[in-house]
Amino acid sequence: xxxxxxxxxxxxxxxxxxxxxxxxxxxxxxxxxxxxxxxxxxxxxxxxxxxxxxxxxxxxxxxxxxxxxxxxxxxxxxxxxxxxxxxxxxxxxxxxxxxxxxxxxxxxxxxxxxxxxxxxxxxxxxxxxxxxxxxxxxxxxxxxxxxxxxxxxxxxxxxxxxxxxxxxxxxxxxxxxxxxxxxxxxxxxxxxxxxxxxxxxxxxxxxxxxxxxxxxxxxxxxxxxxxxxxxxxxxxxxxxxxxxxxxxxxxxxxxxxxxxxxxxxxxxxxxxxxxxxxxxxxxxxxxxxxxxxxxxxxxxxxxxxxxxxxxxx
Numbered sequence: 653x654x655x656x657x658x659x660x661x662x663x664x665x666x667x668x669x670x671x672x673x674x675x676x677x678x679x680x681x682x683x684x685x686x687x688x689x690x691x692x693x694x695x696x697x698x699x700x701x702x703x704x705x706x707x708x709x710x711x712x713x714x715x716x717x718x719x720x721x722x723x724x725x726x727x728x729x730x731x732x733x734x735x736x737x738x739x740x741x742x743x744x745x746x747x748x749x750x751x752x753x754x755x756x757x758x759x760x761x762x763x764x765x766x767x768x769x770x771x772x773x774x775x776x777x778x779x780x781x782x783x784x785x786x787x788x789x790x791x792x793x794x795x796x797x798x799x800x801x802x803x804x805x806x807x808x809x810x811x812x813x814x815x816x817x818x819x820x821x822x823x824x825x826x827x828x829x830x831x832x833x834x835x836x837x838x839x840x841x842x843x844x845x846x847x848x849x850x851x852x853x854x855x856x857x858x859x860x861x862x863x864x865x866x867x868x869x870x871x872x873x874x875x876x877x878x879x880x881x882x883x884x885x886x887x888x889x890x891x892x893x894x895x896x897x898x899x900x901x902x903x904x905x906x907x908x909x910x911x912x913x914x915x916x917x918x919x920x921x922x923x924x925x926x927x928x929x930x931x932x933x934x935x936x937x938x939x940x941x942x943x944x945x946x947x948x949x950x951x952x953x954x955x956x957x958x959x960x961x962x963x964x965x
Contacts, residue, residue, distance in 0.1 A: 711742055711931045719961045720747045726954060732919070732941035737861040738958060739935040741872065741926075754851060754858040755939045756920035758913035759795065759820045761857055763867050763889070766813045767842040769828050770881040772835040773809075780810040784831055786823065795914075796821025817888035817911065842867070845876055856915070861924065861937040868909070868926050868935055889925065897923035898936055900952035902959055910936075914944060921947030927955075932962050 716738075727734050727749045736749040772778045783806040791799040796819045798807070807824075809831060815824035843850050846866045851858050869875075874882040889909040892899075899908050910925025921944055924937035936958060938951045 708931060713740055713932070713962070713965050714743055714745055715965075716740065716745055716747060716961070719958065722957065723747060723749060723954065726957075730940065730942070730950075734941065735861040735937075735939040736954075737865045737935065737937045739865065739869070740962070741933045741935065742931070748862045751860055751862045753939075754853070754860050755922065755941060756853075756913070756915040756918055757857045757859045757864070758915040758920060758922070759822075759825075760859070760864055760911055760913040760922055760924060762816045762820065762825050763871075763885070763911050764842040764848075765825060765828055765832075766816055766885055766888075767867070767871075767876060768836055769809060769813060769832050770877050770885065771840060771842065772832050774878060774881065775836075775840075777835045778809065778831065780813070781808050783808055784812075784827060786827055787830070790823055790826035790830060792822035792826055794822040795819070796823060798823040813885070814888050817885065818891045819893050820912065842870070842876055846870055856918075861922075861939050864922075864924055864939075865935050865937045868924065868937075871909075872926055872933075872935075886926070896948045897938075897951040898925060898927065898955045900948070901956035902927070906959075913939070916944060919943055919947075921951070923951050923955075927959065929959070929962055934958070934962060 719738075723736065723738075727736055733753055733755055734750050735753040735755060736747070737751070738747040739745070769778070769780070773780045786798070786801070786803055786805045786807060788803040791803060793799050796815060798805075798815055798821050807827065809828065812821075812824040812827045815821040816828060838844055848859070848863045848866055871877070871882045871886050876882075877885070886909040889911060890907050892908075892910060892912075894912055897912060898910050899906075902908065907928040908925055909928070910923060913920065913922035913924075915921070919941045920939065921942055922937070922939040924939075925935070927934055927936055936955060938954055940947050940950060942950060
């Protein structure tokens with residue numbers, strides 16, 4: 653009898669151990685599955701775009717057919733030269749109109765010019781915080797007020813960059829240009845690095861909207877400059893003194909890093925940048941051969957149309 657009781661006790665103990673083992677194994681598998689899921693989200697899918705691993709799948713907009721059709725109608729109604737580019741950054745979906753139409757870049761060129769300056773600084777060829785002296789030939793009353801301070805005024809190149817981008821100051825742009833001459837090889841310059849054609853017509857730099865958008869895209873993804881420098885340039889651009897065109901009809905709380913171009917001589921008016929709708933940022937670049945006041949109204953309406961579509965989906 654004692655032997656039977658002892659055997660029964662052993663069997664009960666073994667059964668308890670098996671139950672404990674099974675529970676432990678189940679917990680381990682559940683933890684491993686959860687861990688694997690977290691790892692997948694953290695980067696196990698090394699060959700897939702991070703764009704698909706988002707917190708809210710509703711931000712992954714792909715269908716822009718109706719917006720494309722509407723924009724086609726708006727631009728086709730214009731009997732002037734025009735070029736337009738839109739890219740929804742979370743998915744890379746694009747809309748481009750008149751992609752082979754080039755218009756005068758005008759002040760749009762100040763962005764790649766400033767990018768060249770910051771690249772020269774990254775390479776140790778210039779000090780952004782060392783004062784330089786403004787020369788007589790650099791004074792330009794076209795845009796901005798820096799020219800009023802006169803020749804002999806000292807300014808740092810970092811300050812010049814801020815004025816050139818936030819106020820579109822022409823004198824500041826001349827200062828940057830003169831102090832970056834021959835510091836970069838052609839292959840190191842921003843537009844060449846981005847494989848953007850630099851065409852000239854009647855002595856003026858011309859470009860189309862899709863090509864120019866590469867400039868903002870490179871800043872957004874920090875593919876040309878270091879992150880801190882890309883951020884600095886976008887920060888200057890987000891504090892533009894101008895409140896027409898892209899930003900005119902958008903909510904004031906929406907950050908927009910953008911640059912306008914004005915060339916009244918041949919009616920080449922533009923506004924290009926990044927509209928930072930929360931979780932739904934996009935690139936917007938419109939160039940039209942309209943008089944300035946008409947261009948302001950047309951681009952403002954197109955900008956509002958795009959914004960409304962993006963937030964309504």
